[in-house]
Amino acid sequence: MLAAFGQVVRLRMFSLFLAVIFLFVVTRYILPTTYGTFTLVLSMIQVLTALGLSWANKAILRYGREEYVQHSKLGETLAVRFVFQIGSLCVLVPLVLLGADYAAAHVGSDPFILACIVIAGLVLLPLNEAGMMIAQTIQNFRAYGMVPVIQRSLQLAVAVGLAAGWLHGWTALAAGTLAGYFLGAAYTFFSVIKGNVGRLTIRTDVFKKMFTYSWSLPVITVGALLVAWMDIWFIRYFIDSEAVGIYAWSYTVTTLATSLIIPLAAVLGPRFVDYRLDNNSHRIREAFDVFRSVVLLAAALLPIIIGFLFMVANTVNLGPYAPALAPLLILTVATVLQLAMALMEVVIYAHERLVPVMAGVLLLIVTVNAGGNMVLIPWLGIEGAALSTLFGYAAGVLVQWRVGMAKLNGSSRSVPFAVIAIAAAAVLFSMAAPFYHPLLVMGLGVGSSTLMVGLMRRFGNLGGFDLINVSGRADLYLRWLANVPGKQLAADGGESK
Secondary structure (H helix, E strand, O other), X not given: OHHHHHHHHHHHHHHHHHHHHHHHXXXXXXXXXXXXXXXXXXXXHHHHHHHXXXXXXXXXHHHHHHHHHHHOOOHHHHHHHHHHHHHHHHHHHHHHHHHHHHHHHHHOOOHHHHHHHHHHHHHHHHHHHHHHHHHHHOOOOHHHHXXXXXXHHHHHHHHXXXXXXXXXXXXXXXXXXXXXXXHHHHHHHHHHOOOOOOOOOOOHHHHHHHHHHHOOHHXXXXXXXXHHHHXXXXXXXXXXXXXXXXXXXXXXXXXXHHOOHHHHHHHHHHHHHHHHHOOOHHHHHHHHHHHHHHHHHHHHOHHHHHHHHHHHHOOOXXXXXXXXXXXXXXXXXXXXXXXXXXXXXXXXXXXXXXXXXXXXXXXXXXXXXXXXXXXXXXXXXXXXXXXXXXHHHHHHHHHHHHHHHXXXXXXXXXXXXXXXXXXXHHHHHHHHHHHOOHHHHHHHHHHHHHHHHHHHHHOOOOHHHHHOOOOOHHHHHHHHHHOOOOOEEOOOOOEEO
């Protein structure tokens, strides 16, 4: 599992490198209004896709994995998935055409161009996501590394074209992004999962199982996307498109970190479905111990990450995107809460009876986030939007982890409270940072993180790292973090009792 994750991470790191160059080009050459309009349109596509098309993809993992393990094929699951796709498109495309004039007036675009881009997105985005889910089901994770490289390469090429004056407007960014989804889907279907599908057969019992499993997933998926995108809609309503572009830039930077969470969840997902089918509750509880340690360590490292970002931002000319620094630091704190939710989702989605619980959790996050936006954006501007997102994730972590731990009969019920407390302190640290010299902020961050990691080791909060099996020096570091009683590192780098 770790080898597969390592291969994906290497490709993801290259895609992150491309994303950093893309953000540099955006910062220097693309106006916030252009980037903001592109982000608004992309958010429309993703929410519509989640509501009408992508909701059945989680069922591919749950029942496709079962079919693949038993019969080494996916034909029955995929046939039903494509039926869902065609039926949903027949409903959504007319709705897009009817609402094109209103949406175009909202984002400042030609209705025909907007409708064409949205419809193309409704076709390509769910196919790309379905392909990734199929690759996850058969445990071939190359797509999780290669597809982001393809998508980032096309986005970067378009950004360079805009900077050079060869291309113009937000439509070029949208076209490049959709082309990336198309090529990503083509790579996944024809390179990764080719030969594993089998004969496509529509069976009513499979249809009923997938529909029963998926009925609450539109709420979950749309809720997740609303959390991601509702901030920019509120900012557009209360402020303007330029502020949307600035905030979207800060959000895009944080996705560089969250993009590493996606392959982690992808690698873990099939394992937990297998544990569920084998009724292996012991392995699930062991994995939860690892999750607990990972989340606590990530929270402890927040001060040093904030200090590093603050120091870098003060040495780089951000131009018109300079106001994005404050929400960027707050959203960085929120990524730890996203990590906590992503890990627990792996447990929840393996238990079909818990899936509706995730709908309730996402509705809670959306409600808290929306309420916060209405109150805080008029008061604090785009920083208020970032704080609202943080509050929403904090509420979600509390409820989701309580549900997950109850299912596992797990201990350490104080973990979500500890993570949220550290996150709150990190937010205060980020808000105080502009009043001090960047080197001092960096020093305080290093000291705070070192102190927290030391205390967590001392009290055994990182013991879950002892359950991770790796080789070489990485194994020694994990054992040191775990600080398991009766073990210590020998002088020659080995382990002594």
